[in-house]
Amino acid sequence: MSPVAVLRLPIQADLSGFIALLRRLQVPHRVAEEAGEQVLWVPDELAEQVRDLYLRYPQGDAALQSPASSQAAAGLVRQLRASPLTASMLGLTLLVAALTALGDNFAAIRWLSFVDFRIQGDYIYFAYLAEMLETRQWWRLVTPMLIHFGLLHLAMNALWYWVLGRRIEARQGPWMLLGLTLLFSLASNLAQYSFSGPALFGGLSGVLYGLLGHCWLFQRLAPTAEYQLPRGVLVMMLAWLLICMTGIFELLQFGAIANAAHVGGLLAGCVTGLLGGVLARQRS
The missing domain is CATH 3.30.70.2080 (Alpha-Beta Plaits)
Known part of the structure; x- marks a missing residue:
């Protein structure tokens, strides 16, 4: 042993x-x-x-x-x-869910979406990212992670952020978790915007795939009990990603899935996990 x-x-x-x-x-x-x-x-x-x-x-x-x-x-x-940053992030997410009525209050959502939009009749008109940056609406780069559409969407994302966020906060501290959360949100939002153009998307799932990739590669390079995920979690999450990418949920009219955000967050998490794991291995 x-x-x-x-x-x-x-x-x-x-x-x-x-x-x-x-x-x-x-x-x-x-x-x-x-x-x-x-x-x-x-x-x-x-x-x-x-x-x-x-x-x-x-x-x-x-x-x-x-x-x-x-x-x-x-x-x-x-x-x-023991996990104040994780708890605070979830508290903020729940507050935004209440303010946005889980995706039904578009007046509130438009202030947090990646780009601004307006609704006229049956049509929705989006602005472009360049306009948002020109008017210094920088918060939009990360705030879509707080928007959730439906109770199940919120519950699943909150559960996994609680599981993964506490691990990172325990091993690398709250400021590292905050930095990674913002970084993965930025990466996933930019990936989704680059893929789909101006659109309405949101949720913590891109961040979650980033946290997953971070824990996975960090653990591979510098084994630590905090990042040792239960067996099957990684396979299940990657399998879910692939299933979503098939378009089956759009075909069944369950709603669009921000697959590019998931992939973008996962790739960003793999990069930070690789760098963090190498540094931790050198220190040990």
Whole structure:
């Protein structure tokens, strides 16, 4: 069994309760100080379970003694506090979903769409990106990621951002997650605009494919427990991308899919994952 670094925490973080829990569960472990951080090492076979255990019970035995309902609520609060950027992004996304009525309030959507538009009768007229840049409407380059069309669209994207965003925030910090989120939004929006021209599109899915590509290649080059995705997730996401690219959903009149945004986000994520993985490997 080869050891892997499952947690990297500030030196002032109190791990005594969690370490006591690991001892009670007879989990082999070692805590070391590296570059001003506490690093918890466990066998690679137990890495995913230990990481999930910490997300649920960071205080160790004390958390296990609380009633089930309050324990679950306290666990959620701890997870939100441990991932403030991820939680803030999801909160902002939910707020925009409410303001835009999940795609029905075009008056609100037009301020966040990649290019401005106006509706006359049964027709929609779009401006062009050059006009937006000339009038310094820079926010439009990234704000389409906040627009969602329908409850299912919102729920699926929010779920995957919660899963992937927390991993990156735990491993590389909130500012890295924010930078990657904005970068992948920009890349996916530009890709979709280049492919389809002026159109109405939105959602976090382009960002999600970027986060997926980042975790995937980073993990390949510099293995870390935080980026070790459950088996089948990568295959499922790539398979879904290919299915969407066939045009089957447009044929069945389920709505248009921004496939270029997905591909653009994924390619951008592969680039950042490659660079980040190489740098992390060199440091280690």
